Amino acid sequence: MYKVWIDAGHGGKDPGAVANGIQEKDIALKVSLDIKKRLEAQYEDVQVLLSRSTDIFLELKDRTNKANAAGADILVSIHCNAGGGKGGFESFRYTSASQNSIKLQDALHRSIMAKLGGIDRGQKAQNLHMVRESKMPAVLTENLFVDVIADADRLNLASVINAIIDGHVQGVATYLGLTKKKKEDKPVTLRDINVVSAWAEASWEEVTANGYFDGKRPGETITREEAAVVMNRLRKNFLKLIADVDGDIKELDERLQEIEGKKRTYQS
Ligand SMILES: [Zn+2]
Incomplete structure (x- = not known):
């Protein structure tokens, strides 16, 4: 040095x-x-x-x-x-x-x-x-x-x-007689969006099997409308589940809407 x-x-x-x-x-x-x-x-x-x-x-x-x-x-x-x-x-x-x-x-x-x-x-x-x-x-x-x-x-x-x-x-x-530093050529490793990451594999299989995602392009970014569709599928399934256990689905939807702070008619 x-x-x-x-x-x-x-x-x-x-x-x-x-x-x-x-x-x-x-x-x-x-x-x-x-x-x-x-x-x-x-x-x-x-x-x-x-x-x-x-x-x-x-x-x-x-x-x-x-x-x-x-x-x-x-x-x-x-x-x-x-x-x-x-x-x-x-x-x-x-x-x-x-x-x-x-x-x-x-x-x-x-x-x-x-x-x-x-x-x-x-x-x-x-x-x-x-x-x-x-x-x-x-x-x-x-x-x-x-x-x-x-x-x-x-x-x-x-x-x-x-x-x-x-x-x-x-x-x-x-x-x-100093030696120039080599420029750090960081290898650009673009991920394959069609291959699920190891850490997400189990969840991806489950949400696909359960019908929330279509099982395609696990590495793709999600849009707001895609997120909305997934959330809505989840929401409806929860209402059905609670209705099965405990009464009327429309009533549950209205109660959930009260919690959510909005009013609209339930559509199955
Ligand atoms: Zn001087």
Whole structure:
């Protein structure tokens, strides 16, 4: 079971970059939660652990301490960029990153760019806390610029957020060599309506022999009018039975009608 640590940047009192009505912390959280959902739903043997799953503030050292203590196999820190310019996507590894960190960056950067499109600002190395203090291969992604109008417009599109999420999911899966879950092909076993279920066999035989049902299509659904016919057969037989034991059938019918709250003439 692989452990993937997804770190949603910023949170709580630290909104990260804010511009054009977008807060970096919100995009980071949404993307992170959905990466977890999709990775675990689509791939076998992978567990996604999160620095935060709500809008709370965390110090950087708390994030890397938790990921290191959990023994995560990889760490990906999710951010949005700011600083103007033309916008686009870029990713960061540590300045003296391990070979595996570089491989992880390769896999993530490629798959995110493939899904996201637009300006590729490149695979970069920088002395950032999240990639320096993580003991496992670690990459930080900067997913478009909140202060570049064209990027902000894109970040407001569900399709673009989806591309960012899927790009991360695909990149992690490629790096770890995850196996896709087989779709559960539930065999469609349509019942034969002409064959009575084992549990109903005895009753079906009896009601057929007694003339309430015709013995055909035991598995078919019943209509209201069919139910009415059966109920009425049963009702009349009960009246006859009681009349045989105790007096006049019309009188019994009238008494039953009183109980039923309706009046009509008995028809045999
Ligand atoms: Zn950030």
